[in-house]
Amino acid sequence: MSHPWWRRAALTCAALVLGVGLAACGESPQGENTDPDQVDSVEVPELGACRVLAPDDVAQPSNATKAVDCSERHTAQTYAVGELPDTFDEAGYDDEELGAFAYETCSTKFEKFLGADESLVMRTIVSWAWFRPSEKAWEDGARWYRCDVVGGGEQTEEFVQLPESAEGLLLGRPSDRWMVCVSGPSVTDSLKISCSEPHDWRAVTTIKVGEPEEPYPGDRVVEVTTRDYCSDSVGAWLNYPVDYDFGYTWFHEAEWEAGNRRSVCWAKTAD
Incomplete structure (x- = not known):
């Protein structure tokens, strides 16, 4: 039985990790309403940025959807960014070890960001997705990761709107809404x-x-x-x-x- 919410760790076209697989091999779309400056950027993404993402967007390895003001409607918020460890300097774009790194990094930071323990985050409708640079940016030396909290999971047809900030969303006794x-x-x-x-x-x-x-x-x-x-x-x-x-x-x-x-x-x- 697969996990009922997205914990994005699939990395190759053949891999099916946590119930989520990548789209076709090769350069993948990076979401609708893309920002040209983000498409092949080698710079670490902006922490705290909000976006309107859809389930199809988080099925891709990279994303360049334009950021929106977090006071406006959004379905995703970037809660963790950073450079990948030096061990990935010579790694291929589809290196399977990236999945384990992303799972450990994004899931741990996800708990801290929402104010919950491991048990609670497995019982919430919100989940996380992670992104890496485009293949061109990877070839140019980009080695960053981006973790987004998203308003839905694996079976979600349409993500729900998140609050202005999802930080501390599960503190105390969480609302049934989440x-x-x-x-x-x-x-x-x-x-x-x-x-x-x-x-x-x-x-x-x-x-x-x-x-x-x-x-x-x-x-x-x-x-x-x-x-x-x-x-x-x-x-x-x-x-x-x-x-x-x-x-x-x-x-x-x-x-x-x-x-x-x-x-x-x-x-x-x-x-």
């Missing part, structure tokens, strides 16, 4: 939506199924460990009713190799 739920008979085959909308399932807890240095234990171990934990965890979250339904979202080896170690537990509830 938490993820499901409307449908099951967690696996239904659309993920905001919990402020009518729903049948809510993501309520997560389970850590391994440590960073551990090898992948196999699909069966991850699934059974997740199922058993979620059965108890959801029961406790619902205050131990006599009967209740629960679901779980677990992950495969590709996600494990990219850095993910958590599964998500779902409670059947309209609240």
Whole structure:
């Protein structure tokens, strides 16, 4: 079962990491309403910039969409930028190690930016996407990364508008507007939506199924460990009713190799 939200780490045309793959090989479009000065820029992007991005935009390795004032409508905000480590100086544009670096860097900074822990960010409808230079800029020596928080996830048809700044969005008790739920008979085959909308399932807890240095234990171990934990965890979250339904979202080896170690537990509830 793939991750229900975008955590963009796919790097080659053949790779499918965290459920997101790149478009066709070669130079990819860099979004609509592009800024010519950004298209092949070798300079590190502007931190804090806001943009109107769509799901198709974050499916590309690079992006040059024009920035807008953050007081205007926007669906993305750049929360982390920087130079790639020196180890990537001679790396190819599609070097698979870039995915692991992006996952570790962007996911860690994502938690800090939103004011949440790893469990909470896996239960929010907002997610992150990362971008690198264009292929031409890469050939010219550009080695930067850009992490954007975006108002949606893998199944989102249209991103939602973000607040003027998404910093601290999940501090305290987050609004249902930003938490993820499901409307449908099951967690696996239904659309993920905001919990402020009518729903049948809510993501309520997560389970850590391994440590960073551990090898992948196999699909069966991850699934059974997740199922058993979620059965108890959801029961406790619902205050131990006599009967209740629960679901779980677990992950495969590709996600494990990219850095993910958590599964998500779902409670059947309209609240």
